[in-house]
Amino acid sequence: MKIDIALLPRDVTMGDLSDKVCIVLDIFRATTSIVTSVANGCKTMVPVLSVEDALALAGQIGPVLFAGERQSIKIEGFDFGNSPFEFSTDKVKDKTIIMTTTNGTIAIKATEGAHHTLIGSFLNAKAVCLEAQKYGKDILIVCAGTDGLFSLEDTLCAGLLVQLLHSEGETQMTDSARGALLMYTEAKDKLVETAVDSRNGKRLQDLNRMDDVEYCFRIDTLQVVPQYIEGRIILNENTI
């Protein structure tokens, strides 16, 4: 099994993804919030790029809730921003939520055509690795980055996933996978401090969202594996 990391969505090779399992990471905060929301019973999350797309889609699919942020701040009139703490069971259970994100949505859509696309985070690291391995395919971890720039927090999580996948069996790592593993190994005992120095970590700290930073770096607290299929995110049928 080969493990590769696309450090940015544009690094996803243009080749055939149909024989690969992709894991998408947007740690601050889209995929962390998606994993939390699905763990709390959300039925479907639909990632879209813009507010206009969200509104147009809502007109087609019926009663929905809206989630979205711009520059880490909730879009006016929306039901949720992008903090994982907002997606509590009482608010999300059995709901369909349309979520507008830029980086996360671009990363998810970059994997279209993959054998499977799974949604990862620190919270469900082990669960998403176990699920990804089941298919016996090569694994491509896709980091969302931020506005086309490398994001430290996404790559640290990718490094954790490489460590978990590598410890489970014979793997071949690409250079980016080896690099992310080195990065994670060096930072693993100081993840939150490292994250606070990152660009997105600093911004969240400035917005008094250190609770979000700390939450996003909790490892293996959730066992769910959301899956992206036909334009929407649902609970993978193999997970409970």
Add this chain to the structure above:
Amino acid sequence: MKIDIALLPRDVTMGDLSDKVCIVLDIFRATTSIVTSVANGCKTMVPVLSVEDALALAGQIGPVLFAGERQSIKIEGFDFGNSPFEFSTDKVKDKTIIMTTTNGTIAIKATEGAHHTLIGSFLNAKAVCLEAQKYGKDILIVCAGTDGLFSLEDTLCAGLLVQLLHSEGETQMTDSARGALLMYTEAKDKLVETAVDSRNGKRLQDLNRMDDVEYCFRIDTLQVVPQYIEGRIILNENTI
């Protein structure tokens, strides 16, 4: 002073480079060979993309030598391949060498318009950092990568440069600079072993060029700083 790393030439921001000092790294083996060659008295090295460009240019500028490889093997009829051991004083002193490389040339040309473009490697790590700092500008380290893919050895060297630059004064690091620093810090006591596991390291090992791998990871053995200016590489006037 801000320190940024472009993990690939395409990550060089399209913005204004005129206020930045760039350091280009192509560890296996273009920039290592350039630094070696200039240290051994080579007058000028001209990086070009193709054999055709090399021959056309030779017709314009007079007596030259040719260096170049494809898939790590010397181009037939050329004077040098791309092993740093070939660029010995008796062969390069006072010569002009046209060098065809793909990754290195793309990386160097991506910095056109920069305040200064310097050629870096493990060999001249400290020297290139000292030179880069002299200008009081933000520093962008450009990793050549390999055929558009992330290269571990380039990013490890970038991490060393970040460490050196950071230890010398107040710096702001971007996420990619922090990531490379973490990577280097974890790998610094096992650089050659780490490099041998990389894609290019494996290829050189398969070609029985472990001497090259080890040479390319020698730190601070040379004090020269080649500079790219007006299409050619010469010894920076401040270094001896």
